[in-house]
Amino acid sequence: MYNEYFGLAETPFSIAPDPRYLYMSEAHREALAHLLYGVSSDGGFVLLTGEVGTGKTTVCRCLLEQLPEDVEVAYVINPKQTSAELLATICDDLGIAFPEGNSSIKVFVDRINAYLLDAHGRGRKTVLVIDEAQNLSPDVLEQLRLLTNLETSQRKLLQIILLGQPELLQLLARPDLRQLSQRITARYHLGPLSRKEVGTYVNHRLAVAGLRSQLFPPATLDRLHKLTGGVPRLINVLCDRALLGAYVKGEGEVNRRTLRQAAREVLGEMQSPPRLTLPVRWLAAGVILVAAVLGLATLYFRPELLSAALKPAQQGPAAPLPEPAADPPQAAAEGEPGALVIVAAGAGDASEKPLSWPAELPIEQSKTLAFESLFQAWGMEYQGADGNACDHAESLGMRCLHRRGSLGSLRQLDLPAVLRVVSAPGEEFFATLVSLRGDRATFALGPETRVVSVRDLESIWFGEFSLLWRVPGNYRRLVAPGGRGPEVAWLDEQLARIYNRAPDARRDPILEGPLLAELKAFQLREGLEPDGILGTNTLIRLNAALDPRIPKLLAPREE
Template sequence: MYLNYFGLADNPFSIAPNPDYLFLSPRHKEALAHLTFGLRESGGFVMLTGEVGTGKTTVSRKLMQQLPDNTQVAMILNPTLSALELLETICDELGIAYKDNQASLKHYTDLILKHLAQNHHRGINTILIIDEAQHLMPEVLEQLRLLTNLETNREKLLKVVLIGQPELQQLLKRNELRQLAQRITARYHLLPLNAQEVKEYVAHRLQVAGGDKGLFKASTLGAIYQITGGIPRVINLLCDRALTLAFTKQQLVVHRYLFMVAAGQILGEDVVRQRQGKQWTLILSGLMLAGVLLGYVAGSWHG
């Protein structure tokens, strides 16, 4: 409703994964580099973890865009599957025909291994990407490991990208999964944006939407980082609501107080107060530490 009012051609803070709004911060670029390097190595697995909303899907989409043309990708978005269902889904994704009346782990595994060998013979790389991988059951992960056993003298014929929340790291520490954990050639934990990156992120999305990068006041940008913790998805939700409030009040820029109102509506007043309190605690702790250090230096100098 506010697009025309602010001169925007599109919604700059939609949570839809529109590649036009892709913002790769230095840490997102580093994550992408780790995954790309891992897929070039001989091992079977690479792993990307991060908290909800930090941009793991963004990195995975960019990774897919950068894969060579001679690559066949199987993508699994809902991994809450049994081992049998997982193999069947992989067959579906790779276009492998199978017989329902012969459904068994061996039937699906034989078909997949045959397909991998054929792809390799034709010069085609095969990559399996699994999102929300923290939901995979240990026996399903073990089945994945067995699939990566097919290899040449130089490389695995199936590379697997595991993308998930931090719980995935804990899952792979289980004793029965130690063989799989040893096959991970690259892993990266994606952290939220820092304060400077939040400013650049907001400006980037406004610019792509054809708007003024100065729609959010400098004090507002500080509040965005403070309240969202630098998590892109939360930034989008709160900035969208803040622009709506600014429009209803016929204001040309988003002031800090309006953003705080938006944050309270989306996150709840208790959460906003908690995050503000945490910020002040850190500031006061820093001031106290600085005071102690200054006192120590002054005492040493006089002594």
């Protein structure tokens, strides 16, 4: 109804799980990393919990999209079943035949066991996902635990992922389920979005729906975060109703008044502050009056307090102001908030312009030019086109990393990156972020360099970025604690250099004991989650710690 009025191509805040609207916060990415780690392990249970609407199912869908083709998946969305009914559902999802009308648990388990052994023999892995797992009964959970007893001498044959509300944690804490709880190899509790993430989330969905301007001012987003607690599903419902309210009133944006009205309609009167009754108002007025009288009496009997209160705030020389972070020469000129300082290649002076693509360059070439600048930062020449930048990177021993994140993500990775931005006039283009210093971000746009405040960058960038990183020659897969292989041998050599010790004399070291402790200490030092997993972020930071030739985004590096 309101789409045409606001210039939207489609409804931006539908609660349907459209993958085009996927927004992954830092917490969602961490949850996904835990699921990926759990699936890559040798069986058992993986647990993801969170309040209603926080995005557990979204994270799981993202996981399923990233699973390799040799993984078979059974997905149970209605777990409120008996043990026999659940086993029948699993058989149906995996295409396992069983006698019609069968209710024997032994028959189901035998058929599932035969299927898992056959899949393992064909080099395939089987994963069972159970959504709304807080609805499982203790008896069914125990039956699931018994399913994970199906194993070979090397590994378990079935991996089970449980998605559920916080009540699931209470259920698994029961003494009679302690054996299952001990088999959980990875667990994560997904929390709500932060205030900053709420703004990014809302603007991301509006941008995907075709809008190139803000409909929710910062004050409205502050209130939206308080009303919804950062729960994505509530954000969608409330934003949808607020846009409808703004359309009915003929307003060009959603103000706080319209949002409050939408909250009353969607969430009920409980969101409105309670009105004080007349006796309570009189009581409050009396308390204020007594406090005022006591305050005046104190000043009367102790006049030195009044004298001190009236003294000028500034006594003596003013404290020196902190020195600003050193900016590139082109950022030295002062400007209004939001203005960009631009230095063309070869130019000697800087001029302020609004953020936009250089008029002399075809905007359709922005992606190619951005990757040219990215490869140049690594000291390499880019000879690919838009569609094969990653293929070209792999031919040079590099790898691409595509993510959605925040400036915190980029600071943590500390590498130049290509960002997709949408400027105020509605232009969409790609630019290479080559430096982050203090509150200034420096971009390469073709032959030009531009500096913009971080605050302005966050208003036009919705978290999508691509970067390059160098892959160790023997790295093939993520390695979890207890793992071994050439990746672990390489890790031992790198940590030996960092901690100035001799490498492990064994040819096939295991990621455990002192080596695992060193890895966790390194991760903690680098601002990473100390999970002991040798994954992409850890590899990037290890490379940067040992190779001074790797380009830095934070130069000099911010601590």
